[in-house]
Amino acid sequence: MTAMHYPGERMIQRLFETLAGNGIASLLQPWHLRREVPSKEVLQQLDALSLSWRDIPLDSHKRIPMNSSSPDDTNAFPGSYHGLRPYSMAKSELVRTITQDVIADGLRQQVNVSKAVLFAELELVVGKQDVPDCRVHGDWLQRWRQRAGAVSYDELSHFWGQILAGELRHPGSCSLRTLDFLGNLSREEAIDIERVAPFVLGNVLFNHEGLFEKVGVSFGVLSGLQELGMISGVAARLKTKIESEVEGEFQFTWPVERLGKRLLISHDDPAKILQIPVLHVSRLGKEVFTVPQYAPSEECLVAMVMLIEAQDFTVGISDL
Numbered sequence: 001m002t003a004m005h006y007p008g009e010r011m012i013q014r015l016f017e018t019l020a021g022n023g024i025a026s027l028l029q030p031w032h033l034r035r036e037v038p039s040k041e042v043l044q045q046l047d048a049l050s051l052s053w054r055d056i057p058l059d060s061h062k063r064i065p066m067n068s069s070s071p072d073d074t075n076a077f078p079g080s081y082h083g084l085r086p087y088s089m090a091k092s093e094l095v096r097t098i099t100q101d102v103i104a105d106g107l108r109q110q111v112n113v114s115k116a117v118l119f120a121e122l123e124l125v126v127g128k129q130d131v132p133d134c135r136v137h138g139d140w141l142q143r144w145r146q147r148a149g150a151v152s153y154d155e156l157s158h159f160w161g162q163i164l165a166g167e168l169r170h171p172g173s174c175s176l177r178t179l180d181f182l183g184n185l186s187r188e189e190a191i192d193i194e195r196v197a198p199f200v201l202g203n204v205l206f207n208h209e210g211l212f213e214k215v216g217v218s219f220g221v222l223s224g225l226q227e228l229g230m231i232s233g234v235a236a237r238l239k240t241k242i243e244s245e246v247e248g249e250f251q252f253t254w255p256v257e258r259l260g261k262r263l264l265i266s267h268d269d270p271a272k273i274l275q276i277p278v279l280h281v282s283r284l285g286k287e288v289f290t291v292p293q294y295a296p297s298e299e300c301l302v303a304m305v306m307l308i309e310a311q312d313f314t315v316g317i318s319d320l
Contacts, residue, residue, distance in 0.1 A: 011124040109149035116148040119161025147183040174291045198297040204278035230285030242274040264316040
């Protein structure tokens, strides 16, 4: 009898095996021990832990004035810098201060990594469940930990969780160069990418103004992504012209890989040309948009089908 598995269980097991195998500790309990704990509650616990460093006694931050007659003066670091007369600190107190700062910084990084891991779990519960034969490279994972540990906003933690989930599903899909590019994004830029990604269909971005307005994608957002080198043609209002792939009648297949579907477009006239408003997606943009496993929105797909049908084409949908 085949054993029953919870949704995404195999992929989540691979997640924790990968983390443990590369020396990345997590503050999270093993997933099977906390299935019934709401993810929101776990995030709140992590946020509370990230603030707990403030409760460490701050006695080690006491500073000794230069004219102090402290018995530790022989270990002090006196002097001035460009005319300033700073407070000095005894060596022992300096060591305690540095140790405290290192512990606090390490705790914050560990909390941030754990939050990103939690978001990765939530991504792995849905979508493709086949566990790949190859594994995430250790160098990639260490670079990911550095980047994920440096952010504390939930939006960015979610972003890095999606990146990890995408790499686990498709090892090698996100290069180290792209990982560094993603690490330099601001919070606002990451949110803009999340908003635009569902409109990416292969090598193009479906440029539908009505849909963009609904999700808060303005001309300025698109211009910003163009400045990052991810898309082009923002001001040009480009249209891609599609001709038939066969003779005798119009037939064209448009794959939508992230949905596992394809659009079957047809017309009786083999000379008819289909026109779709698009923005071109660069090589960098394609990798960035597809690293987090964003599926095209249903609204995007419906709008595209309606636009095609408005040009007198017939559209069918089948599995890839």
